Amino acid sequence: MNEYFKNLFNRQPNEIINGDYYFNADSDGDNFNAKDAELWLSGVFKDRWKSAVKADNGLVKAFYADVLNIFAQNPFPFMEIACGPGMGLTPIILSRNPGASCLATDACSLLVKSLRQHISSNLKQFNIDLASFSIFDIPMQANSLDIVTSFIGVSSTRSGEQGKLKALSEIYRVLKKDGCFIAVENEWRDMEAIRKVFRLWGRNMWVGMEEKTSWNEKFEKSGFTVEKSDKTFFRYLDGYDNELGEQAERYGIKVGMKYTLFVLRK
Numbered sequence: 001m002n003e004y005f006k007n008l009f010n011r012q013p014n015e016i017i018n019g020d021y022y023f024n025a026d027s028d029g030d031n032f033n034a035k036d037a038e039l040w041l042s043g044v045f046k047d048r049w050k051s052a053v054k055a056d057n058g059l060v061k062a063f064y065a066d067v068l069n070i071f072a073q074n075p076f077p078f079m080e081i082a083c084g085p086g087m088g089l090t091p092i093i094l095s096r097n098p099g100a101s102c103l104a105t106d107a108c109s110l111l112v113k114s115l116r117q118h119i120s121s122n123l124k125q126f127n128i129d130l131a132s133f134s135i136f137d138i139p140m141q142a143n144s145l146d147i148v149t150s151f152i153g154v155s156s157t158r159s160g161e162q163g164k165l166k167a168l169s170e171i172y173r174v175l176k177k178d179g180c181f182i183a184v185e186n187e188w189r190d191m192e193a194i195r196k197v198f199r200l201w202g203r204n205m206w207v208g209m210e211e212k213t214s215w216n217e218k219f220e221k222s223g224f225t226v227e228k229s230d231k232t233f234f235r236y237l238d239g240y241d242n243e244l245g246e247q248a249e250r251y252g253i254k255v256g257m258k259y260t261l262f263v264l265r266k
Helices: 034-054 058-063 065-073 090-096 109-122 160-174 191-201 215-221 243-251
Strands: 015-017 020-022 078-080 101-105 127-132 145-151 175-188 225-236 256-265
Touching: 020 109, 034 090, 034 109, 058 065, 058 225, 065 090, 065 175, 065 256, 090 101, 109 127, 145 160, 160 175, 160 215, 191 243, 215 225, 215 256
Parallel strands: 020 127, 078 101, 078 145, 101 127, 145 175
Antiparallel strands: 015 020, 175 256, 225 256
């Protein structure tokens, strides 16, 4: 952990492994296992970075232009929350701003350990620190970060509307005044397809999948000012996304998602 990020934490981690901080937060993340880790290390991690590096036109150029412009003007160190196997916006940002420093975080300790293994072998040219903690309890000082990023990090919480608001309040707390929260968050497009997957899976649908308020309302309720929310795209969930994606592929059901890019200020 480099000194910049180390000095921002407000308490000691439960463990430090290979310089990365662990705060025993697995219960707040996806339930990945050793088979998932083997899949990540055999190619998924590399594929996600290759896709980000190669995508000089099309979606990246059109959809992420505002993100890249922010970092081109102010390449502040940033924290990626709930980064998942794809590492969120980190590959897109660092592949175009290799000098920027990043703290990539996720609740799942297995994921963070696997990311460290991949980074140490394949991404030594980038300044990437890692930490495992819950988005509901970010162990960092208030008013300490210039930029926080999320690629469905808030969307992926399992505690419904109140969980999303709790996560947003934590992000708001750790940002400096005028700090920037760059968030790509999703909305489910076909609830009947989702209900069918969960029914076949034999599980209850995750809390909060049927939203009662818009993202703009959630952000504004949490204190943020919405600067931009005009960029969107649509895609189908896949098995690399999460457990729902795995089950949707298993049963041959397409689950659609609409993504919106938000640029927010504290």
